[in-house]
Amino acid sequence: MTETLLEVKNLKKYFPIQKGLLKKTVGHVKAVDNISFSVEAGETVGIVGESGCGKSTTGKTIIRLEDPTSGEIIFKNKDITTADYATLKKLRREMQIVFQDPFSSLNPRYKVGSIIERPMKIHNLYDKKERKDRVLSLLEQCGLDPSSIHKYPHEFSGGQRQRIGIARALALNPSLLVLDEPVSALDVSIQSQIINLLEDLQEEFNLTYLFISHDLSVVRHISDRIIVMYLGQMCEMAETIELFNNPLHPYTQALLSAIPLPDTNRKIERIMLKGDLPSPSNPPAGCPFHTRCPKVMDMCRQEKPQWKDAGKGHFVSCHIYNQ
């Protein structure tokens, strides 16, 4: 049995909405609302959902870039929900993040060599020469030319900059990597290169990925398990194959039906969702999806569905399966 690397229990992240001169809190944006899941060492868990559903906030809260409102984050059997600065600094060596936008995630004022070296300097690791050797080997492992260390980020293309971002995240030898839409800003041809790189690196360094994306086909390719989020809450969680073959939640079904298929002869029933994503500051009562759900029942408007095991590690939160 593989060990559990990360466990998230009832995680909530609310952003206060402040108004007026005295900054009175008039409400909360419920970016992440009661999320629980666990990640085993060496696996890739994908989180999908449309923009604004809280998937990035989930990632950032897990690595403690945002402070959780409530809930527990357990990493390597240690509760890190309220870890102090010193513990957190040690923790940074274990968990790292790769950002979405390769153009703003690298400081334009520094050369690539010093960008990748910075994390080792922050943690006082190795001496000068060892650091340089490590920068060079990281560059090579991420498919970049060693001469890159003397160049500035603006001299690189988006895909290359994302490689630099990955190299920087790997500099501390983390075991968990949160990938916050690492390929959404890239061309499709470059996307696959980065995905392949990530897969190679995972094998080489025994990494665990939390892969956040809105692109189902990318997530399907890389993930072992997938979590579907809607409006800060989890709709469904299952192994990749199971989820794609047997989507239970109406929202997942709608999402899957929207994936374009290369085969033009195969006709699929496209489920069109009506309306917009409701505001996360004022989520609908009952099931958050009931305003747009094609299979809505009276019950959905009043009661929150339970998180239910549908067998084979397939979990869903929908009233249809509760009966």
Add this chain to the structure above:
Amino acid sequence: MTNPNVSTVKASAVSIQQQVKKRNKFSRFARSYPLIIIGGIMVFTLAIMAVFAPVIANHNPITQYPEGLSDIGTPIEPNDNFILGTDSLGRDALSRVVHGSIVSLEVGIFASLISLIIGVFMGIVSGYFGSWIDMIIMRITDTMLAFPFLLFVIALVAVLKPSITNVYIAIGILGWATMARVVRAEVLKVKQLEYVQAAKALGSSSFPILFIEVLPNIMGPVIVMGTLAIGQNIMLEAALSFLGIGVQPPTASWGNMLQEGMRIYQIAPWMIYGPGIALIWATLGFNLLGDGLRDWLDPKTGR
């Protein structure tokens, strides 16, 4: 045996090409940013004047020459010996203007440096940490900006006793408020960028993030503000000296020269030409340079 010759010819051709390229680059820069060149030349002449003041000035600026006064005791007009004439005490006006540039530059640069250091620190802390720290610092700047600046400086100089050092200290420690506001606005823009978050995720603590990640990316506006501030502070020093609470006689300062000249400008108008033109030259030079730098470093604004 021809090979070495060919290679040297080639090498020199290459080096000429590189020179031409360099010159082209410079002329293109000069054409795109003429203000930097013009302002730079004006500031440069000023600096030369200050550095070589004893060489350029052919008289001692504070010696009262007997031959510098007419028979009835009035200043004499420009002649071969006293190129810009003399003042009411028989001192050489040109030498005083030249030596006055030292005072102006000293006050302008040091005062700007002091307000720059305080302003950048306050602005960066205020913008990055936000919440109550931001609130307190911003209310302080509001209060400082609400006072008439010149009166504030006059009051402080009066308390500290007038001298060159005290003038730039006073201007410096009172002039940081606008600087802090500009820096704060820049920090608010930069701090939400992902590389700042990345540094945080890598375990960097607040102050290293501020000075390693944020500061280098807001240097553009800071340099522009600093350059413009030098011009303003030169003007301010002249105003203080004009009012008699800045640089004290007999030390030459454009401000106190103007003040002396103003009293008798009807009989000796040349006394205000030198310091007046020098003052315009210096302020204009720094302002043009600052505006040029803004165009160059921050192409999104202005134009």
